[in-house]
Amino acid sequence: MPKAKVLVTLKPTILDAQGQVIQNALESLGFTNLKRVRMGKYIELTLEADGRDLNQEVREMCEKLLANPVMEDYSFEIVEC
Amino acid sequence: MKFGVVVFPGSNCDADCYYVIKDVMGQPVRYVWHQERTLNGLDCVVLPGGFSYGDYLRTGAIARFSPVMEAVSDFAERGGLVLGICNGFQILCEAGLLPGVLMQNTGLKFICKFLHVRVETTNTPFTSMCRVGQVLRIPIAHHGGNYFADEATLAELKREDRVVLRYSSPSGDVAPEYNPNGSLDNIAGICNKGRNVFGLMPHPERASERILGSEDGRLIFASILNSFAKQKL
Numbered sequence: 587m588p589k590a591k592v593l594v595t596l597k598p599t600i601l602d603a604q605g606q607v608i609q610n611a612l613e614s615l616g617f618t619n620l621k622r623v624r625m626g627k628y629i630e631l632t633l634e635a636d637g638r639d640l641n642q643e644v645r646e647m648c649e650k651l652l653a654n655p656v657m658e659d660y661s662f663e664i665v666e667c
Numbered sequence: 668m669k670f671g672v673v674v675f676p677g678s679n680c681d682a683d684c685y686y687v688i689k690d691v692m693g694q695p696v697r698y699v700w701h702q703e704r705t706l707n708g709l710d711c712v713v714l715p716g717g718f719s720y721g722d723y724l725r726t727g728a729i730a731r732f733s734p735v736m737e738a739v740s741d742f743a744e745r746g747g748l749v750l751g752i753c754n755g756f757q758i759l760c761e762a763g764l765l766p767g768v769l770m771q772n773t774g775l776k777f778i779c780k781f782l783h784v785r786v787e788t789t790n791t792p793f794t795s796m797c798r799v800g801q802v803l804r805i806p807i808a809h810h811g812g813n814y815f816a817d818e819a820t821l822a823e824l825k826r827e828d829r830v831v832l833r834y835s836s837p838s839g840d841v842a843p844e845y846n847p848n849g850s851l852d853n854i855a856g857i858c859n860k861g862r863n864v865f866g867l868m869p870h871p872e873r874a875s876e877r878i879l880g881s882e883d884g885r886l887i888f889a890s891i892l893n894s895f896a897k898q899k900l
Contacts, residue, residue: 600770601773601849603771603773603774604771604775607775651724651728651732652724654725654728654768656760656767656768656815656816657768657770657815
């Protein structure tokens with residue numbers, strides 16, 4: 587069955603408050619070689635291989651619902667599993 | 668003037684809005700379930716605060732696909748008044764009825780407190796009874812009130828006098844220290860091009876009676892009634 591692995595991330599110019607807090611926490615744990623931490627979302631979609639163009643379909647899902655283009659970028663890969 | 672208050676699964680300020688419209692303002696009002704597909708007979712629709720669909724994915728992201736939202740969109744297109752409060756504002760942004768998006772507060776905390784907002788324009792049916800520069804004391808209660816839009820959108824909002832409310836000091840100074848959530852340019856409320864759709868993060872329905880600590884929110888509802896009456900003349 588094909589599976590789409592979707593990553594939704596904040597656009598690089600947008601302040602990522604959660605990423606910053608994570609960075610601070612990691613630094614306080616002694617991991618001092620961090621340049622920047624950004625947090626995103628991972629969404630896994632198990633699909634039906636029914637002859638449709640899955641790339642097109644997943645792109646539509648991302649654009650319609652999964653990501654908000656005002657603040658987020660998305661990327662995905664479709665793998666067989 | 669007939670009002671509708673939309674109820675999404677997870678709305679929690681619907682009863683407060685209903686109460687203020689009916690008992691404080693003395694106007695006819697009905698609940699509109701999110702599955703309804705028409706808003707016939709209504710003059711103003713309120714999208715209340717709450718946590719529609721548990722804020723899953725993004726605030727308002729799922730609610731904006733509720734059947735009623737198509738009707739809200741048509742209603743707005745025809746010039747009907749749409750007031751989105753808090754989660755309602757978030758839904759209006761997700762639906763594209765207002766530009767931009769409401770992101771998580773930069774402090775990452777839910778903030779529930781009274782604060783001050785300055786009225787930036789009275790050229791909307793929602794603020795027609797206010798004065799420009801008037802400071803309203805109205806509470807916020809949100810986790811995602813951090814308004815963001817790209818530069819071009821912000822410039823357009825300013826150029827078209829569509830920033831309606833900004834977070835301010837009690838005396839009306841707009842400065843970063845009065846910004847509770849990281850909101851772009853201290854924006855607390857904006858309207859659409861047609862000026863008939865208004866979204867704001869503060870809760871006017873929680874500040875419409877003296878016993879609740881402020882009556883300033885009532886000005887929003889009074890403005891709506893006043894504008895509607897004038898339009899009828």
